[in-house]
Amino acid sequence: MTVTSLTNSFAFALGCIVPAPEIQLFCATVSLSMFLDLYFQVNINEDYCSQFVASFWATVIAIAFLIVYCYFAIIGIQALDTNVDGKMLLPPNSQSLEGIRIMNELIWPDYLSINYIIRKPPNFSDPIEYRNFTLMIKEMEKAENSLGSVATMHWVKDYLRYLANPDATKLDVIFGIPGAEVNGTTYMENGLDMSQFDFFINTEPYTAWKVGTHYVRDSQNRVVITSMLLIMGYNGTTSLSDKAKLLRSCREICARYTQYDMIPFDTDTELIDIILAVPSTTFNTVLFTFGSIGAVCFIFSLNIGASILAILSVVSISIGVVGFLQYWNCFLDPILMVAILMTAGLSIDYTVHIIFHYMINDHTDTVERINASFGACALSMLQAGISTFLIMFPVLFAPVEIYAVISKAIILTVICGLLHGLFIVPTFLSALPNCLTNCWPNCYAKR
Secondary structure: HHHHHHHHHHHHHHHOOOHHHHHHHHHOOOEEEHHHHHHHHHHOHHHHHHHHHHHHHOOOOOOOOHHHHHHHHHHHHHHHHHHHHHHHOOOOOOOHHHHHHHHHHHHHHHOOEEEEEEEOOOOOHHHHHHHHHHHHHHHHHOOOOOOOHHHHHHOOOOOOHHHHHOOHHHHHHHOOOOOOOOOOOOHHHHHOOHHHHHHHHHHOHHHHHHHEEEEEEEEOOOOOEEEEEEEEEEEOOOOOHHHHHHHHHHHHHHHHHHOOOOOEEEEOOOHHHHHHHHHHHHHHHHHHHHHHHHHHHHHOOOOOHHHHHHHHHHHHHHHHHHEEEEEEEOOOOOOOOOHHHHHHHHHHHOOHHHHHHHHOOOOOHHHHHHHHHHHHHHHHHHHHHHHHHHHHHHHHOOOOOHHHHHHHHHHHHHHHHHHHHHHHHHHHHHHHOOHHHHHOOOOOOOO
């Protein structure tokens, strides 16, 4: 075995001198893998590994590792941002990337308008209702990132200008030529004079409000506004994540003024709703996945201790993957949500096998049980993990970022899964009394 491995390793190593870089990389990889295979075959002692895993110091190291591991993972989860980035779906040479950059870096940070659809406007002729509506607008203009009254648009502001200067021409309005001052105090005390509304709404340039302002006449031939549009400006938005936070705060304001039945609207509302729903959907789905894993483990093992250990190991792996993805410049979106669900499904493979083989072997000594479990599945677990890692590693450099995100999640699953399957779980299995880790007498036939 030694002669064969060394000769093959040296033979492939000679291929590194060829001029083609692709062949150099291939030969170097094969040569190194053969040498490492020989090294591990000769030096790794399963009995020594089993004795260490079953020792008191291994338990101490495992607990200390889990504390540090969970600490940084939980910090990563808390810092994980929720966003949807269209750039992830586009190749690097796409012209759409420039459009996304312009929106995120130039337009939204300077000005972003949110349209409020008011389906139950107040009675503007009533001074109390009119004052309350005006106070609401002033409160909204004081919100974070609001541009204030200079960026607020609704028909009432133009109507007050019209009442102050009914003879102003279209050019006067457009170019801001001053006329008589708007006296809003009178209308605050007495309510708006709606008798001139028909003339206002049919006068240029105020006819633009016909689209966003609907009205009828009551039995006394008075104008009653049935729905209207309120447009407010904001700045400081640099991504869909920021826009989602802004829209959520807008909805909170609308929820405090239910009498107006207001709805904030933006062209990205559907995407924003997805962004806002991703955290809760991910949590609920992952929670259901953990419960399903625990139920299946209990059905096949009939051992509550082993089932709890399997669930906790999957939870630990998933927490690590999600938390460390944040350090790898990932954010929570529908793509990562799917990757997290894949992680939960894949991680069970790295823990349930070692638990199963530990339970069904006939040994009573802890070291012998660990050794038998390693002999049954450790090599296949390593092979599966390393092969998965090697397959997914090149995907990290894919030009479309969506593939790289999935690759990152799977690679972290492999790393965390192997750590748990080959060290953490066996260590805790050996620390538990045999009465908690024995298989139910009739669930499997003894070998």
